[in-house]
Amino acid sequence: MPENPDTPPSDRSTVRVLLRLWPYVRPVRARLFTAAVIAIVASCLSLVIPLVLKWLVDGPVANGDPGGVWLGALYLLLLGITEAVLFGFRRWLVARPLAAVEARMRADLYGRLQRLPIAFHDRWPSGQLLSRGTTDLMLVRMFLAFPLTFLLVNGVTILAGYVLLLAQDWSLGLVLLTPVIPLVIVSNLFERRYGVVARTSQDQVGDLTTLVEESVLGIRIVKGFGRHRSQAKAFHALAGHLRGTELAKARLLAAIWAVITAVPELAIGTALVLGTVQVADGNLSAGTLVAFLSTALALRWPVESIGFMLAMSKDAATATERYFEAMDAEEEPDTATGTTAHDTSEGVRFEGVTFRYPDAPEEAPPVLDGVDLHIRPGETLALVGGTGSGKTTLTALVPRLHEATTGRILLDGEDIALMEREKLRSLVSMAFEEPTLFSASVGENVLMGAERAGDPELRRALGVAQADGFVDRLPEGTATQVGEQGLSLSGGQRQRLALARAVVGRPRFLVLDDPLSALDVHTEARVEAALREVLRETTALVVAHRPSTVMLADRVALLSQGRIAAVGTHQELLRSSAEYAWLMTGEGKNR
Incomplete structure (x- = not known):
């Protein structure tokens, strides 16, 4: 355990840090896996909608068949309702087990704190320990509920979507593949910079919690000596530092969100122009272009959510690291080796x-x-x-x-x-x-x-x-x-x-x-x-x-x-x- 609890982030990767949660996740892995499968099915249903649109445009619409149009609309409605029901079922499926995971982690932390030596508690501010058992565990639960599943779901959806795009028109599909390399580079840079800011933010939350707790417990001293102004000044200083750190996080999120949104949009715009030219030349059907663009638009959220989910994953990794800093601290030794004399009257x-x-x-x-x-x-x-x-x-x-x-x-x-x-x-x-x-x-x-x-x-x-x-x-x-x-x-x-x-x-x-x-x-x-x-x-x-x-x-x-x-x-x-x-x-x- 570090001597100073406010430690910088370690060099371990986000994945390696988050893998430490496996002992807590393992008892509920079946439900989480089932929820992930359901989410994948629900997400992939959104990719079926463009195929229905292609059939509608090239079939009933082109042939002037009102009955076919109504049938297609019914298919789209059923697909939308099914997708919504599946996502709702997924949410219900994970709510109870993830609440149990959080409760177990909090109970383990509390039990661990009772067994740690007095020297540990002398070094660590109580607010830092309190924030690890509250804010940090909330971040971990949010990660398990959303990014953990949807990093997989969105990855599968993007892969399936690009297969459909290439199947519909390989030349336009290649155009939409061009953003991949710059997005990977930007995401890697973002993750490293965001990790530093996320750790700083969570440590500052602990410091602020400590100050508030001390002010409440020492309210008689604060009032008796008229120190409310100095305490308020200290609070505003810490709150100001935290605000600055949170704004830095927001700027990083805004930057990556802008890049992840703009680059794919440029690729979609380029594909739209090239596809329109091909339709005008008779090399591509209108239905195929509609299906292609609909598929590309269906992939917008899985792609744009990368920055958001990377941020949540990094927050969770930092929270996990902070949690295990306390859990990894050496407990009080219970017994030593050796022999000793026994005399019931020695005092x-x-x-x-x-x-x-x-x-x-x-x-x-x-x-x-x-x-x-x-x-x-x-x-x-x-x-x-x-x-x-x-x-x-x-x-x-x-x-x-x-x-x-x-x-x-x-x-x-x-x-x-x-x-x-x-x-x-x-x-x-x-x-x-x-x-x-x-x-x-x-x-x-x-x-x-x-x-x-x-x-x-x-x-x-x-x-x-x-x-x-x-x-x-x-x-x-x-x-x-x-x-x-x-x-x-x-x-x-x-x-x-x-x-x-x-x-x-x-x-x-x-x-x-x-x-x-x-x-x-x-x-x-x-x-x-x-x-x-x-x-x-x-x-x-x-x-x-x-x-x-x-x-x-x-x-x-x-x-x-x-x-x-x-x-x-x-x-x-x-x-x-x-x-x-x-x-x-x-x-x-x-x-």
Whole structure:
């Protein structure tokens, strides 16, 4: 996967890129093939109409036979109705399976995004991923519904049409073959130039989606700081770039449409003049000329649609490439090879753990550097450190949100790198400093922390987090919808629900990243009192910034510049560590 999601188009051909859709198309290939055959039959029926016209002109019209004229008109009407019915049937035939293809691709993308590592999501803007699951998949479905079929249908129609033209009059047929070479050259040039613009356009759609999403989610900041004008300016700038790119696409389409329309029209005009001369000289019947010109005109749409369908195919190829950029990203490794010891009473142990972010400069020091730490079974250890010391990163290594660069982490003697992620995350529960809630009910948000928990566990967890009081006052209690990001609640309320989610499943290991930072003093005291009961049943690592949170712990570890500088009780570290004493006695929260 590229480091930067806004990558230029690859050198792979459109066909090779689109062939990657085959696993999704294969289950519905029978219906698509049937639809293509039906479309070919319907399209070729339009080539029968000129033959009926030839019969009409040279027969009933020339002989003054009104009955024959009416019969010919009936034939033409039946051919038109049959063609319309077949095309309508083709559309019905592909609608449901192509909707299923799009749904399956979207589901696969969503599932893939859930399995990709945090480092991937740190690098990729959410709008870029959102546009791949919406706009890009819509372009793919449109390609499968129309250009995929009609590139074949129109190709067969053009081939059959030219055979008829040559059969009617080979000299005039050769005249209409002259545009082929220039059209092939122009189409090749168009495809290459259009591919670059199409990729740029779709990347710009992703950037614009990201900006809109950030503005909506951060609307309180935008309004609170009066930044609506600067946000609007940024939006208009991105929208202006996208508009310019779309206009460039339109200019390319207009250019190729003009060429593809004008060149065949010149050839048809030339054939008309030469055919009229031959009719005047008696070398060609009027009916044959009418049939010839009618066939040529019937081929106008298949020829003129080449530019349009090439553009749609290139858009689809670019969308497919963008889709598989996310799908090809390397998933989180589930297990490693090797053996490990197993001891059910070891607690949590960090052995020589070093961590460096994958995209960090080589000369930059690691975030964590040789961390050795032991949390005894049933013990609560507070992790204290200044800003940038690596506290949050260390806690993220326990559930393998990030992978340790070197060293290992043991849970009850078992190396977490050798554990299945599902098992690991059933043992470890987390509450983050910045609580995230989903557009669901209060109860559903809390019960995300335990798959099999029910109402008794929910009420207990709300009680531990001192959230039962405000939840019961909500309009529908635990069934109340909290809205996107839980912004209908206060920061302290969101943090208490996140804490309830962490403890609802009675986890074996609990990791809390400053879970009480948004609470007032009185609520914090009540939560700490209830939380002490929970901590007696588990092994816990708690990031702390205030003495009140530290007092929940049995011991304290001081993390300084990515290393464990000291371990002891709160009182011991106050006496022995000047840095710890400064962190605990300074005003406010220092990170």
